[in-house]
Amino acid sequence: MANLVQLILPSIELDLKEIAHTFSKFACNAHTICDPELRPLGTGLFPAISIINHSCVPNAVLLFEGRTAYVRALQPLSSYTEVSISYIETAATTLKRHNDLKQYFFTCTCTRCIKDSEEDALLEGYRCKDQKCDGFLLPDSGKKAYACQKCSISRDEEEVKKVSSEILLLSDKASSFLSSGSILRYHFFLK
Numbered sequence: 001m002a003n004l005v006q007l008i009l010p011s012i013e014l015d016l017k018e019i020a021h022t023f024s025k026f027a028c029n030a031h032t033i034c035d036p037e038l039r040p041l042g043t044g045l046f047p048a049i050s051i052i053n054h055s056c057v058p059n060a061v062l063l064f065e066g067r068t069a070y071v072r073a074l075q076p077l078s079s080y081t082e083v084s085i086s087y088i089e090t091a092a093t094t095l096k097r098h099n100d101l102k103q104y105f106f107t108c109t110c111t112r113c114i115k116d117s118e119e120d121a122l123l124e125g126y127r128c129k130d131q132k133c134d135g136f137l138l139p140d141s142g143k144k145a146y147a148c149q150k151c152s153i154s155r156d157e158e159e160v161k162k163v164s165s166e167i168l169l170l171s172d173k174a175s176s177f178l179s180s181g182s183i184l185r186y187h188f189f190l191k
């Protein structure tokens with residue numbers, strides 16, 4: 001980034017180290033401004049909000065109305081409770097969350113991150129193919145087969161890959177509907 005600035009402004013004497021420093025501070029303290037559908041609109045620096053630390057089980061959420069940022073509590077908070085928000089998508093495994101947090105240069109040690117998480121297994125697992133079973137198919141160590149943690153029914157890798165690509169396709173369709181605004185129109189029509 002610092003080199004890019006020098007490329008754009010070659011005539012100005014620049015301290016590349018200082019620019020890199022400033023951009024790094026900006027990246028760690030800035031927030032993505034979203035519209036009500038959570039579509040990113042841009043990046044903003046809100047000093048009062050930059051003091052809020054991250055948790056994967058946050059007790060508050062950052063919302064925007066236009067360019068104005070609001071921190072809204074997700075539960076009643078007593079005095080002296082530290083307010084936390086999530087810097088990242090929380091519906092992800094611990095490994096994914098920690099990867100996403102690398103840009104902020106810390107390792108999260110919230111309650112969700114430190115417990116040996118069955119939740120992670122569920123996030124990575126697939127619904128058991130037996131409709132009557134409420135278990136999840138979890139990968140074996142080599143990911144060659146998936147077995148239900150409740151009834152032990154298994155699916156082979158190919159079966160799981162097929163289901164997973166169908167899910168990805170559906171998710172892509174949902175995203176493109178969302179970004180085109182079609183869901184909003186559909187919602188409006190239903191009303």
Ligand SMILES: C[S@@+](CC[C@H](N)C(=O)[O-])C[C@H]1O[C@@H](n2cnc3c(N)ncnc32)[C@H](O)[C@@H]1O
Pocket residue numbers: 028029030049050051052053054055104105106107108109
């Ligand atoms: C937006 S600032 C948050 C406020 C910052 N702690 C301060 O005192 O100004 C983001 C930085 O705070 C630190 N931070 C945020 N959440 C953290 C957490 N849960 N554990 C450790 N460090 C955290 C990281 O250094 C991160 O880059």
